[in-house]
Amino acid sequence: MDNKKISGSGPQSPPERPTLKTIAFMTGLGITTVSRALKDAPDIGAETKERVRMVARQLGYQPNRAGVRLRTGKTNVIALVLSIDEEIMGFTSQMVFGISEVLAGTQYHLVITPHSHSKDPLVPVRYILDTGSADGVIISRTEPDDPRVRLMDERGLPFATHGRTDMGIVHPFHDFDNEAFTHEAVRALVAKGRRRLALLQPSSKLSYYAHTRIGFQIGLHEYGAEEIPLRVTTDAPLADIRDSVEALMRSSHPPDGIVCSSGGGAIAVNAGIEAAGFRLGRDIDMVAKQSTDVLNWIRPEIITIYEDVRHGGRELAKAVIARIDGIEPELLQSISSPVWPKS
Amino acid sequence: MDNKKISGSGPQSPPERPTLKTIAFMTGLGITTVSRALKDAPDIGAETKERVRMVARQLGYQPNRAGVRLRTGKTNVIALVLSIDEEIMGFTSQMVFGISEVLAGTQYHLVITPHSHSKDPLVPVRYILDTGSADGVIISRTEPDDPRVRLMDERGLPFATHGRTDMGIVHPFHDFDNEAFTHEAVRALVAKGRRRLALLQPSSKLSYYAHTRIGFQIGLHEYGAEEIPLRVTTDAPLADIRDSVEALMRSSHPPDGIVCSSGGGAIAVNAGIEAAGFRLGRDIDMVAKQSTDVLNWIRPEIITIYEDVRHGGRELAKAVIARIDGIEPELLQSISSPVWPKS
């Protein structure tokens, strides 16, 4: 608001934030020289660079972001596009923490770009493109044919997705191996003697729906089990999940094992099971994926597999930055494996 | 990176992002006039303003943030200072969602400024002050005598805190009424015939420790109950909480009621109770504060009180913005009451 600058415009008043001008004045060099020295340009003498760097460090110089951004277009911002709709288990926090951890060691700031997933998902992406407000973007809830991916790819905006796509575009991503998860989950249930398995799966719009299904079905086939279909998805309100599961349990042909693709869902599934008068570990077993360890605390009978979302955040952050730096996208793809509990 | 500008520097190539220059060219006015017209300055003719606004809307003009920031120092950024240490129940997500909701209707962007709460808490605040990277700041984990508050107040940086302070500085805040919470919790437990009450309280460094204690003690006195001291705090690892509670339950004088200041803690407390062979609702009752409704799902016997953190985020965002706009801090303080479940 009110500039407390001590009138005199020269760089002689120390409490002000140092700029290139300040350093130029102190070293007796030109502003350009200072700028290039700090960038380690080849046409600056070694000794000069040293001197400039010393003074810069001494003054605690930090380039003015607005200046850089205006001149070069580089924002030093990574945008995380977030759905702000209800979410129970703190998935988002973990993602944010992971990204923050990586960005903390860089010049990048993390900007949260919210959107409601009832609205057009392209809105935030278009905003970023139109205003040039970020150097890179991280998105989640990726779909097999994702319009956001198409748009960003087309416009050359670096990005990384949480989840894969299947549209012939090679781009950075990080994903959890949901196929391995459901596959192993089936194996674990069959090992416990369960044969009639239900699956609480993600919305069929999302990319990992297919992986989830494939692993499940291969598992069924391989280990000789049958599917008891469950109609709700992980996106449904918890009350709906509970009700569906309760109904299924009360049906004539209830499952004796259930695989659950989300931690929040698992809680509702458990409630449904208990509401129908069944007990985990006795009448039925459950394998659930979770991103925190709450489930183990509330029903140790639930077999849990851990998805390290914080690690996912770190990978995604590293991937966008690498992409911004021009690394080829095929080198920036990673899939993390399900982690079984230690015991 | 590579500017795809179509060489010719005039404003005649439409696909480029429009600037004041573009509008000036299209209206035949000067850049200054356009700038002032869009700001509704008094020295611009009404008809001109109208014309400029029309063209601006038509072009989808959005002021270049870097330009504004460089010239005026206004960043249009609100920084949320976040502890990225473990957190179980998605408290952070809710806060972020609430803030985002409010900022979405403004020019402000939300930047996450992480820090580890083992490090000096002043680091992120100093960074923001030194680099002028935000117009306003939101902090949490407020302490009664909080050095961050002192620093920001001293330097005139607008901010709002989640939690009150007690240091003679009047500043915007939003808080949950923890005193009412513990007070009512005690009443609820006594109403169930419980008299020997334990309290899982926050770290004594935090502001709401005192409120929590006061409400609890007034409650004890008013309703005639005694405290069974519990040594751990909500900040302790869940395993420690469980062990402490288990030990307490096995002691010669175990509590028959417990008040729990955090949802994550409640899960561990419950585990401790059960590990000692007791059962909620039969041998002991628990009242817990939570910011999601997980607890109701996992142990309906837990009496829960809801803290609407998302609403807290909204309040904080509105408060910082109002403070930036010069509203007096005493008008920007709010406390939200405990919400009992509907039933």
Added chain:
DNA sequence: CATTCGTACTGTATCGTTACAGTTTTGCTC
């Protein structure tokens, strides 16, 4: 010795915006 070259450094213009100090036009006063 004049020319060329390479090294090390510098000045100017520019990104988009706004503060400030004008300028022009019109209308009014005396």
Added chain:
DNA sequence: GAGCAAAACTGTAACGATACAGTACGAATG
């Protein structure tokens, strides 16, 4: 009709950084 004020508009400089096109100067070249 000279003088003045208000209304409406405009040009220039500046914020801090960098791209680009220089300049100065000593050393190598022919």
